[in-house]
Amino acid sequence: MLLSLTAAALVFVAAWVVWDRARGPTATPIADFSAPFVFGRFSVPADNPLTxxxxxxGRHLFYDPILSGNNTVSCASCHLQALAFTDGRAKSPALSGGVLEFSSMSLANLLWGQERFFWDGRATSLEEQALIPIQHPDEMDQDIDALMVELRASIKYRRMFRRAYGDVTAENTAKALATFMRMLISSDSKYDRYLRGKARLTAQEEHGRKLFMAHPDTKVSLRGGNCIDCHxxxxxxxFRDALxxxxxxxxxxxxxxxxxxxAVTGNSAHKGFFKVPTLRNIAVTAPYMHDGRFKTLEEVMDHYNDGIVVSDTLSPLILEADNAPDNGPDTIGLRMTPEEMAAIIAFLHTLTDEVFLTNPQLSNPFDGDT
Known part of the structure; x- marks a missing residue:
């Protein structure tokens, strides 16, 4: 009798597997998905809908060190949720020793904004971006064909790939990672609640907000931080348009x-150009700039205030932004008061989204089976 039951169970399992495979990919739209209308338009590839x-x-792959050649490094190793998916380092460590060329970027709100990714814009889609670190010898150093062998050896991953896309392929791996990254949406900071009429800014934060939004114009006594010209x-x-x-x-x-x-475009007019990062959750993503040279927001403000270095491709939006041009040309920068810089920093702190930084749906699925 026991043998009969076991045989029957095996037949049932085998039949279920055949049925599950025959079903092929499913397409369940992500429940309760909504995008803040103030963020503007966005697009998702027709062949990679949000499901x-x-x-x-994608969430499992993002947190799984199986993506690295030595099975010790995951995407999350350099993109920590509590730090808005940065890693708190000026430059991440390289597998071969030393450090990587650039600082780890925040992955928030990638549905919007520029259509090029990485600090130097070397990828033109999230799908393309997803596979580059995996194969880079200093980042994850994984042979993509070897990775496919590992993933196909996992019953769990074979089932998850089958339900999401069908086969276990490099293309579908990229699609899944891109989907997870597209869903890293930060939109519940104090500033967002202010925009929705559900929070009030302090006097200092409001002063900083106004400075953030204003381009200085001494002709009409308009003081500003010039931040919105680039952010x-x-x-x-x-901004999304052109470059x-x-x-x-x-x-x-x-x-x-x-x-x-x-290095990507071959256009000398783009020398020294780097991706303008989001300032969402900026208070937790130090150090700053593409090479992590500034440790604090105060250092960043000091740079824009009186530390600008002139070069042939310097942005004219920065060159012309000056709150005190009558003081002479020796110092190039915003030349704001300490109080004004402190106000802008206070406003930047209102961009911290604690819900995003702690959302269990974006966390490591291998921790407590969340």
């Missing part, structure tokens, strides 16, 4: 100016 199955697969009003990231999301913000002279976007 629960793709998100679940869009609501997303606070670079406006990349800029030379006056960090280095021509002699030591790194290539930046020029």
């Amino acid at each position: 629960q199955e793709a998100f679940a697969l 869009s009003q609501f997303l606070t990231s670079g 406006d999301g990349f800029s030379n913000n006056g960090l280095d002279p021509d002699g030591t100016l790194p290539d930046g976007l020029m």
Whole structure:
């Protein structure tokens, strides 16, 4: 009798597996998905819609060190949720020793903004971006074909891939990771609640908000921090149109100016151009800039206030922004008062989204089976 029951169970399991495989991919739209209308338009590839199955697969892959050649490094190793998916380092450690070329970027609100990814814009889609660190010898150092063998050896991953896309392939791996990253939406900061009429800013925060939004104009006695010229009003990231999301913000002279976007486009006018990052959760993503050279927001404000370095491709939006041009040309920068800089920093702190930083749906699925 026991043998009969066991045989029957095996037959049932085998039949279920055949049925599950025959079903192929499912397509369950992500429940309760909504995007803040103030963030503007966004697009999702027609061949990679936002589904629960793709998100679940992408979340597992993002946190799984199986993606690295030595099975010790995951995407989350350099993108920690509590730090808005940065890693708190000036530059992440390289597998081969030393450090990587750039600082780890925040992954918030990637549905919007520029259509190029990485500090130097080397990827033109999230799907393309997803596979580059996996195969980079200093980042995850994984042979993509070897990774497919490992993933296909996992019953769990075979099932998750089948439900999300069908087969276990590099293309579908990229799609799943891209889906997870597209769903890293930060939109519940104090500033967001202020925009929805559900929170009030302090006097200092409101002063900082106004300075953030204003381009200085001494002709009409308008003081400003000039932030919005490069950081869009609501997303606070670079603008989507053309290459406006990349800029030379006056960090280095021509002699030591790194290539930046020029390495990708071959256009000398793009030398020293780097991706304008989102300022969402900026208070928890230190250190700052593409090379992590500034440790604090105060150092960042000091740079824009009186530390701008002139070079041939310096953004004219930065060059012309000055609250006190009558003081002479020796210092290039905003020349704001200490109180004004403190107010802008106070406003930047209102961009911290504690819900995003702690949302269990975005956390490691291998911790407590969440």
